[in-house]
Amino acid sequence: MSRPVQFNNHVKFEGIPEGYMGEGFMATNLEKVVSLARKNSIWPLPFATSCCGIEFMATAASHYDIARFGAERMSFSPRQCDLIFVMGTISKKMGPVLRQVYLQMAEPRWVMAVGACASSGGIFDSYSVLQGIDQVIPVDVYVPGCPPRPEAYLDGFMKIQELVNAEGLRRRYSDQYKDMLASYGIQ
Numbered sequence: 076m077s078r079p080v081q082f083n084n085h086v087k088f089e090g091i092p093e094g095y096m097g098e099g100f101m102a103t104n105l106e107k108v109v110s111l112a113r114k115n116s117i118w119p120l121p122f123a124t125s126c127c128g129i130e131f132m133a134t135a136a137s138h139y140d141i142a143r144f145g146a147e148r149m150s151f152s153p154r155q156c157d158l159i160f161v162m163g164t165i166s167k168k169m170g171p172v173l174r175q176v177y178l179q180m181a182e183p184r185w186v187m188a189v190g191a192c193a194s195s196g197g198i199f200d201s202y203s204v205l206q207g208i209d210q211v212i213p214v215d216v217y218v219p220g221c222p223p224r225p226e227a228y229l230d231g232f233m234k235i236q237e238l239v240n241a242e243g244l245r246r247r248y249s250d251q252y253k254d255m256l257a258s259y260g261i262q
């Protein structure tokens with residue numbers, strides 16, 4: 076037989092949007108509710124090409140448990156994801172592939188460059204390695220490290236959540252955003 080859930084005084088609710096609350100109801104505006112839902116249900120696409128991807132596996136596994144942030148549903152289809160984790164060395168030949176995957180993601184979409192290689196080419200300052208994925212797609216958050224520890228992944232992910240929460244519903248239609256995409260040759 077099911078019982079009602081008991082909350083004690085130590086339970087805290089995080090991230091409740093501003094609004095009017097009363098017995099059994101809450102009123103706030105649509106933008107805040109959408110931001111709250113988006114922030115806590117991000118579907119990541121792991122784009123891993125080398126060692127940083129292994130650290131991501133630890134981030135997703137039980138000890139660090141990215142599911143605590145509502146992000147355990149990995150998507151390997153760009154059309155059903157919101158956030159692309161780019162992890163590993165990206166060669167210049169791989170650049171157009173990464174860009175193609177980014178273009179297949181629906182708006183709103185976010186990008187995290189994880190580790191030194193994805194952020195800047197890392198130790199591979201060579202003719203064949205892209206010196207940072209921001210040469211082909213816009214990046215929202217950079218995570219330093221070689222490789223970053225799972226804590227750093229989670230810290231970067233929480234920065235993405237802050238961006239998602241703070242982003243208004245109309246930002247993607249703004250001239251500033253369109254100009255930024257245009258600077259990458261994206262319509």
Ligand code: SF4
Binds near residue numbers: 127
């Ligand atoms: S940043 Fe370091 S650990 Fe990550 S892919 Fe590059 S070499 Fe490997």
